[in-house]
Amino acid sequence: MSVEVYYDDDADLGLIQAKKVAVIGYGSQGHAHALSLRDSGVDVVIGLPEGSKSRPKAEEQGLRVLTPAQAAAEADVIMVLAPDTAQRALYTESIAPNLAPGKAIFFGHGFNIRYGLIKPPAEVDVAMVAPKGPGHLVRRQYADGKGVPCLVAVEQDASGNALALALAYAKGIGGTRAGAIRTTFTEETETDLFGEQAVLCGGAAALVQTGFEVLTEAGYAPEVAYFECLHELKLIVDLMYEGGIAKMRYSISDTAEYGDLSRGPRVIDSRVKDEMRKILGEIQSGEFAREWVAEDEAGRPNFTKWQAEGAAHPIEETGRKLRGMMSWVDRPITETA
């Protein structure tokens, strides 16, 4: 099945420049969208609750900040970039009362629409512009004249122009420089959750920590284990990013390539693949969403415990010391927001 990919020439920035956009939330994605839209000549207002710790950041960066309800009332396009677990209450209390025919509600991830937690009225456009990368890189790439690819989807096309508006928005944040792929809320939500759980975040972090543990428990120096299992991973992934697994294999030694081909499938074996399928099933059935919403409503007891355990893993202390010797590595996350 071939996908539709849109680039800058397929998108009319004027469509979004003609609208007022409310960006609700000013975290990783919110700051990136708001600053890049503004730099693209779009009229942007930020929606944040009174007392939000993001307010000073947005104001320092010259943006006008209102409450979510005020911002939603003023705007033609409301982009929801608050945490997924906060969006349902935010929508009910501040956005729904300020929707009207002709307006559009946009999302950066399809969680709340896919799992039926938010149900917008039929008279508004419902669309998604979901960058396939962390917000701080979305902003950094835009500022460098590049872009992070994104997914665009239309759930509801009340105006008949929802896709064109979403593409215009994607252009405003640099997405169409790299390519905007047309998808659905369901496909984006399920693949995004699977990717972050099984491969990008959950899978990669567990692989790195486990490799570090095996080496250090066998008596090897933590510093050597850190470079081998974490630091060098970026250099290897950079080659995959540039030219696929084939380019990485071209660049490594024959010895490494033989080890890769003969041992890799023993690490990621059929048991791991079966577990990945199970994780995908929990996403597709809504089990993961129900678990995460309940965990959030209970005050996040497991989330907080697992976060603290991760932060206390010995690889973090080793990494802090080593990165201190490489000033070019430790780029502050607060650089753009």
Ligand SMILES: NC(=O)C1=CN([C@@H]2O[C@H](COP(=O)(O)OP(=O)(O)OC[C@H]3O[C@@H](n4cnc5c(N)ncnc54)[C@H](OP(=O)(O)O)[C@@H]3O)[C@@H](O)[C@H]2O)C=CC1
């Ligand atoms: N992180 C990423 O790179 C990616 C995220 N996404 C999606 O983007 C969305 C936003 O995620 P992310 O940027 O990570 O979120 P963050 O946690 O980084 O930021 C959330 C922002 O929303 C604010 N906020 C919290 N509660 C409310 C509320 N009730 N009303 C309005 N604003 C609120 C926070 O303010 P305060 O500072 O006061 O907490 C903060 O500014 C999610 O749907 C996520 O799935 C999609 C692609 C990648």
Ligand SMILES: CC[C@](O)(C(C)=O)C(=O)O
């Ligand atoms: C990989 C994590 C992500 O899906 C992302 C940065 O794209 C997220 O939800 O933060």
Ligand SMILES: [Mg+2]
């Ligand atoms: Mg993602």
Ligand SMILES: [Mg+2]
């Ligand atoms: Mg995600």
